[in-house]
Amino acid sequence: MKTPLPISTISRLCMVFRLCEEFQQQGKDRVSSTQIGRTLDMAAHTIRKDLNHLGEIGDTGSGYDIGRLKQHLAQALGFEQAHRACIVGLGRLGTAILEHEAFDVNGYEIVAGFDANINRLETMQTRTQVYPAYEITEVVAREAIELALITVPREAAQDVAQALMAGGIQGIINFAPIVIKPDSEAVVVRNINIVNEMRILSSILNLNDAAPE
Amino acid sequence: MKTPLPISTISRLCMVFRLCEEFQQQGKDRVSSTQIGRTLDMAAHTIRKDLNHLGEIGDTGSGYDIGRLKQHLAQALGFEQAHRACIVGLGRLGTAILEHEAFDVNGYEIVAGFDANINRLETMQTRTQVYPAYEITEVVAREAIELALITVPREAAQDVAQALMAGGIQGIINFAPIVIKPDSEAVVVRNINIVNEMRILSSILNLNDAAPE
DNA sequence: GCGTGTGAACTGGTTCACAGCG
């Protein structure tokens, strides 16, 4: 699947959007690429390049109007309506995410949780509707769920992904330490692996020590 | 800070390392770039390019010896000795990570946990030593902690990072929804933001719908 | 024939530099 914008640009634009919300809360109504760059630790020209993928949106000489900027970003990135999401795997990480207040305010509605352990489902108290894992395909289809977070152990991850895709899921964020392969071009998968991130970090440190400036 | 290897290469090599462990457990002792590529969903030539950053390590015609490969990777990436890490913020996400068995087997030792809430510290039962947040700088220095995971709320994240850096931390993985700026060239920071990842994912979907192939 | 290693070609994202405007 080919994106019209580079992924790195999309990622930065999402951060800029976040920042707009914050600045707005602080009562600001204008912002320049320099200021954005400073809080996001990026070069100002990178921000400018990113932003005018959306068209000419700034005012020469005086930066960007935060309201307008936010609106354009929301429109381009699809933040205008809430997205329906689910979590598969209600272990510690899954419930941590499930209970995370921030999702409400951020345009995501977690409409279902799944777990293979029936006992766990019964004892859980959460406002989110929970289902046994074998209902994944059916519920995803019926509830028109777009996105899924996978927080199950490695062994189960690929099967879970298969069930989600059978139900017509569009996007998956996978936290299990395995690379999930999309079924078709129509499914987008992002793999996030915390242990791998730690390894990357220590590798960077190690390589730098070995070959210092 | 400039790395001798591209970050993307490092990231892939870490995954290859992981895969070696798995293949070894399955009793395999040789592997080809094609096989690696298949399970990691990457092109074989990418894997080969990555691997011979480490020197000529494969055997022409018959792939790589897993034992030797793993050893070279471990050496290059610094996985030979365990790394001392800590977690700041023992809320749901923090404790989920703390209790995650996988860290032991993966060469990381979590030697300290911190939280600003003294009551929480008292009621926690964990085999990891816990400290109040105001001791961060001191403990990091005394215990020679290299890596930190930040799982505190946004407001606290930059202060926590400052305290860690004052104690001489080398690497930080930050889960708070804010970009942590390193103090100096000597500190490496990786920012991971789950909500942002979800936004990136739905943006990709949205952009694809808007401009389909 | 399969699989590695590698120089060469390519690609696209990043950086630069400056014109244009309030």
Add this chain to the structure above:
DNA sequence: CGCTGTGAACCAGTTCACACGC
């Protein structure tokens, strides 16, 4: 004078293609 928008220059990483060895 500060800040945006943008074409051009740059560069790093990716991809290709093929020689060589088992």
